[in-house]
Amino acid sequence: MSMVFAMAGKGGVGKTTFSALVIRYLLEEIKAFPVLALDLDPNSNLNELLGVKVAHTIGEARELLKKEVPSGITKDVWFEYKIHEAIIEGKGFDLLVMGRPEGPGCYCAANSLARQSIETLKKNYRFIVIDNEAGMEHMSRLVTQNVDSLYILSDPTPRGLVTARRMIDLMDELNLNIKETHVIINRIKDKGIEDFNGIAFAEKTGIRIDGAIREDDELIKIDSDGKSIFELDENSKSIVDAYEILKRTIRV
């Protein structure tokens, strides 16, 4: 059985960064190759942090489905082929990018095919890491209904925590099959979670915080230099903090 990890949170809180950290953790510490990374953000950028280039996307395959498929094969088979073509092979991971939906119109049939193909593909991997776009509404439609661990990222502000709370409520309404939810406070400027002055506020709003990641200048440098997460020093704050959280929350 595969284990699915997914990220949620409002814009810019660190979903993509944490996805990359989870992937590095799985490769280094659990050594289960390859990990499947799914980038469901239309503004996909997980590939940059993973140090690979995107050639094709699922979105493209969906678009092509609206046109004629080559003669002699069925739509399903052709779509399956296109999905496989979109898999980007990295060192220890495969990355599949949803891409930007093009043009108006309903993608219902294509979406359902995409979902089927991805569900089939997922069976080939022990670990699947899903980076989502900001917000949660799309999660019911696409491929993230079944999640073992959902990490809700938040910035260290009361407003961030209110959004996290809203997301937890929304998930209940969407009836997703999520086994565990973990709220992670990212970019903490204090010494660590103990010093985070939002704890009391979080408790008031009924949120349990499962961990914190400190503000990490080395991570910012990696980002601005266009380097990958694999080039980040293993003693950097974000690696140390993320790994501590993952050791506690990923039980295999």
Ligand SMILES: Nc1ncnc2c1ncn2[C@@H]1O[C@H](COP(=O)(O)OP(=O)(O)OP(=O)(O)O)[C@@H](O)[C@H]1O
């Ligand atoms: N712990 C951290 N310390 C310093 N910078 C960080 C940290 N976490 C994330 N960042 C930076 O914050 C910015 C936003 O992070 P990221 O792209 O991961 O957020 P996101 O939630 O995926 O954003 P979006 O909603 O746009 O997809 C990036 O420039 C990233 O390098």
Ligand SMILES: [Mg+2]
């Ligand atoms: Mg992102």
